[in-house]
Amino acid sequence: MPPKADPSVPVDIIMRAVGGEAGNAASLAPKVGPLGLSPKKVGDDIAKATQDWKGMKITVKVTVQNRQTKVEVVPTSTALIIKALGEPPRDRKKEKNIKHNGNITFDDIKRIARVMRPKSLARTFAGTCKEILGCARAIGCTVDHEAPQTIIEKINSGDIKVPDE
Secondary structure (H helix, E strand, O other): OOOOOOOOOOEEEEEEEEOOOOOOHHHHHHHHHHHOOOHHHHHHHHHHHOHHHOOOEEEEEEEEEOOEEEEEEEOOHHHHHHHHHOOOOOOOOOOOOOOOOOEEOHHHHHHHHHHHHHHOOOOOHHHHHHHHHHHHHHHOOEEOOEOHHHHHHHHHHOOOOOOOO
16 A cells, blocks of 8 residues: 655646536545545535636646645636637537637737746747637637638738737
8 A cells, every 4th residue: 555645745636627517526536535635525626716617628726735725727728718709608518519600809819828828838929829829720710800820821921010928
């Protein structure tokens, strides 16, 4: 049997959860059980912290120290774009294969890029904006009523100036 974990050492658990819903206790048990926590309580904490992301799959980081949990939402660029589209929360059991064909502004793209900048592998802020535009293209939405690919081409040609932030 492995030795007991030291409770004073912080342990991070990163997992995907559905926003606003308590996760399945059976899937949480192997992760938080050895740390001496109740899976149901951790699931309720995750549901409370992800209330703003209702109905969306979101990455959460649960930090456990001294049997106290701290839940932090780590949004992906896709989740931020869908949130910027302002779509109503959906029931995952009834609505399948949603088309995200809305429109967002380039200012929204820059705001999302600022949030995602620490996780981005791009050297410049313009590169991070292009990464976010690629996600917008994969989702199927438009940016300023244009295809995201044309915005990327305009950034490459210099027609659109992206600040160095």
